Every structure is written in structure tokens, then in C-alpha cells.
Amino acid sequence: MLIASYNPKQTGDILVVILDEDAKEQKVEQIGNVVRISDSENGHVTGFNFTNASEVLPRLKDVNGEVTLTQEDLDALNKSLSDNGIKDTIELDTDPKFVVGYVKSVKEHPKSDHLKITETEINDGKTLQIVSGSPNMQEDIKVVVAKVGAMMPDGLIIWPGELKGEESNGMICSGRELLIPNAPQRPGALILPNDYQEVGEAFDFDKADTLFSK
Structure with a gap:
């Protein structure tokens, strides 16, 4: 699952990436320019918030709402994760919803x-x-x-x-x-x-x- 949303007027320069439903008990970590959200019980990652997102993906400056992420976008986001010391990666989801x-x-x-x-x-x-x-x-x-x-x-x-x-x-x-x-x-x-x-x-x-x- 891969859902991304960017609403700068409401939330600022933050790209919200959702990988799964919220866990009953969440662990929220601010790691550099990334917020990592996971299940407190088993460590399963349910999402990320990328702050200063338009610096990572300049095309977001023309976007408001749901974002259809390409492999090129994910390469940039995964590099941001790595640069912030996060070992997780985001995979492309091409299944039509x-x-x-x-x-x-x-x-x-x-x-x-x-x-x-x-x-x-x-x-x-x-x-x-x-x-x-x-x-x-x-x-x-x-x-x-x-x-x-x-x-x-x-x-x-x-x-x-x-x-x-x-x-x-x-x-x-x-x-x-x-x-x-x-x-x-x-x-x-x-x-x-x-x-x-x-x-x-x-x-x-x-x-x-x-x-x-x-």
C-alpha cells in the first residue's frame, strides 16, 4: 500500500506517506527531516512524514492533495530516508485502487x-x-x-x-x-x-x- 498526500496550505511543506493503517499504539520518531511512524508492538512501519518535502521533490510546488508517486519520486524519498540514517525503504505500488x-x-x-x-x-x-x-x-x-x-x-x-x-x-x-x-x-x-x-x-x-x- 502506498498513499501520499501534500497539502501545504493546511500542513505546511510536509509530504505524508501512508503505508498501512495506524496501529493501536504508535511510535512516532522525528529523525532529522523525517517523522517515522511505526507499530509500537512489532516495529512495523505504517508511514512517514517528510518535512521540507519540496526540497526533496521540487515538483510538489505545483501539487495540492493526493500525490501519485513515481519510481523517480521514491528514489528521491528513499535517498532522504538514507541520508537521515533510516534503513527503511518505500516500494512502488502500481496496483490500481x-x-x-x-x-x-x-x-x-x-x-x-x-x-x-x-x-x-x-x-x-x-x-x-x-x-x-x-x-x-x-x-x-x-x-x-x-x-x-x-x-x-x-x-x-x-x-x-x-x-x-x-x-x-x-x-x-x-x-x-x-x-x-x-x-x-x-x-x-x-x-x-x-x-x-x-x-x-x-x-x-x-x-x-x-x-x-x-
């Missing part, structure tokens, strides 16, 4: 009158159990799935979780949540045309700009 999914089955949530439990295919026959509150949820539709590790446009990060006791690994998104132009401003899964994209493909946000063309 927003993909076209196919809702294979839907059943009622036993503890809710509005939630549905879906089995949703994401690629190569792999399915995820995703609990959804979308009022238009149904079987046999193509949707956009935000997988675990995705950062939504509003900054929300998708983690594994439970909704009223039922496991949920991902999120079936609405056009509104994805900030697609002219999308209806109401709850409801974005249902894609059957011939839009293949199941498992990375969702094409550029192509989606015309989904709700007036």
Missing part, C-alpha cells in the same frame, strides 16, 4: 433495513464482500470499486472494516463521491454501461468526464 467491478450477488444485511451485502468481482474472478448503503444496489451491474488503500477525492482512505457486524473490504462509489462532472448529487452507486470498461480495469477518470454530459 479504483477499478471496474461487477456485482455478482446482493443480499439483505441482517441488522439493517437499508444496507446490502454484495459479492463484487474486481479482477480475474476475485470477489470482495462489500457492504453498501446505495439505494439502487442490485445484482448484475458494473460499478466503480474503491479498493482498500484508495484515497477518495475528499481525502477519505478506504480501510478494511465492518458495518453492523458484517465484513466490508472496499467501497462501491457514487458519481458524486468520485467528483464526476454533472453526477447526480444524491446517494446511489454509479452504474456503468455494460460496454464501458472491462471488469478489473483501472477506472478511467478522464473518460468518466462525459458520463453525465448534458
